[in-house]
Amino acid sequence: MQGFRRPAHQTNLTELKSFGSPPSTVSNVTAAVMALMAPNGKVPKDRSWKAAKVAMSKVDGFLDSLINFNKENIHENCLRALQPYLQDPEFNPEFVTSKSYAAAGLCSWVINIVRFYEVYCDVEPKRKALNKANAELAAAQEKLTSIKFKIVVRTK
Secondary structure, eight states, X not given: OXXXXXXXXXXXXXXHHTOSSOOHHHHHHHHHHHHHTOGGGOOOSOOSHHXXXXXXXXXXXXXXXXXXXXXXXXXXXXXXXXXXXXXXXXXXXXXXXXXXXXHHHHHHHHHHHHHHHHHHHHHHHHHHHHHHHHHHHHHHHHHHHHHHHHHHHXXX
16 A cells, blocks of 8 residues: 555544444445455445444554455455445445545445456456566577577688
């Protein structure tokens, strides 16, 4: 997380956890976070505010799980579970900020992680193809150098 300042985020999450009964927009954001971070694609059925508070109970651990989230391997079940949230017009950081600054940050995180993953899935096969083509080119250049050397040796 670029520009990450742990104390500020800790304060924001502590504020978020202090909600007794948050607006539905806030609970939708935390439900989306739980869906996205579901281990092995096992999206929890209970994504209620109570379950979210348990997930965020250890603020340091929760922050670490956000920072170290494996954004290059998101299970299809998680992406499928996120769709209703991502399609909700209220699921945008600008709107969520009016309810909770911390929830807006999490909303932005979810959206940006999904965008990153979509781009990664588009680019990674191309990156692999480029690496393969570069390896083939290097092998061909090595073979060409060897042949040129043999020609030079024979012509002497």
